Amino acid sequence: MAKPVHSMIRVYDETKSxxxxxxxxxxxxxxxxxxxxxxxxxxxxxxxxxxxxxxVNFDRKEPYALGDGYGHLAVVVDDVDAEHERxxxxxxxxxxxxxxxxxxxxxxxxxxxxxxxxxxxxxxQRGGRFG
Numbered sequence: 001m002a003k004p005v006h007s008m009i010r011v012y013d014e015t016k017s018x019x020x021x022x023x024x025x026x027x028x029x030x031x032x033x034x035x036x037x038x039x040x041x042x043x044x045x046x047x048x049x050x051x052x053x054x055x056v057n058f059d060r061k062e063p064y065a066l067g068d069g070y071g072h073l074a075v076v077v078d079d080v081d082a083e084h085e086r087x088x089x090x091x092x093x094x095x096x097x098x099x100x101x102x103x104x105x106x107x108x109x110x111x112x113x114x115x116x117x118x119x120x121x122x123x124x125q126r127g128g129r130f131g
Contacts, residue, residue, distance in 0.1 A: 004050060005049070005050065005051065006042065006050065006051040006052065006053045007050075007051075007052055007053065007073060008052075008053040008054075008055055009052065009053070009054060009055070009117070009119055010054075010055045010056075010057065010064050010117075011054045011055070011056055011064075011115075011116070011117050012060055012062075012063045012064060012116070012117055013116060013117075014039070014041070014054070014056045016116040017054055017056075017115065017116055017117065018041070018043075018054075020092070020115050020116050021043050021052065021054075021115070023090055023092065024087065024090070024092050024113060024115075024121070025045060025075055025121075026045055026046075027043035027044060027045055027052060028043065028044060028045070028046070029041060029042070029043060030042045030043065030044040030051055037057065037058055037059060038055060038056060038057045038058060039054075039055070039056045039058070040053060040054075040055055041053070041054040041055075041056065042054075052073070063117060063118070064117060064118075066117075066118050066119065070119070070120075071120070072112065072119070072120035072121060072122050073119070073120075073121045073122070074121070074122040074123075074124055074130075075121065075122070075123055075124070076124050076125070076126040076130050076131075077123055077124070077125065077126060078126050079125075080097065080109050080110065080111065080123060080124065080125035081097070083123055084097055084111050084123070087111075087113060087123075092113055093113065093114065094111045094112070094113045094123070095111050095112040095113065096111060097109065097110070097111050098110055098111065107128070107129065108124050108125065108128075108129075108130060109124070109125040110122050110123060110124040110125065111123050
C-alpha cells in the first residue's frame, strides 16, 4: 500500500518561503539538500511525518506561474478562530473564515492563506471528516 510522504512546490524566494511556513504552520527544516543548481528543502511539523518539499532553482529570475490546475494544501488546527486571529497578528493575510455546509450541516470551518509564491493553503478546524 502506498504511503503519502511529501508534496513538492517550487518557490522563488527561499528565505521568504521558509519564514512563511515556519510562522504560519510551525514547519521546520527536516532536511536541506543543496546541489549546484537547486536545493530541496523538506519541511515537517513535529506532529506528522508528512513533508512539504520546497524546490529552489537557483537560476530562476522570475516567480513561477502557477497555472490553473493547482488547488491547495490543507492543514487541520484545534482552534480555527484562534489561528485566524494569530495569522492576522502575524500579518499573514488570512482570508475570511468560512462555514462550509453539506446537507444543512457544517462540513468544515476554514480559511485560506496564500504563501509568498501564490500557493493556497486551507486551514481547517479539526473534527469530523478532518479529525
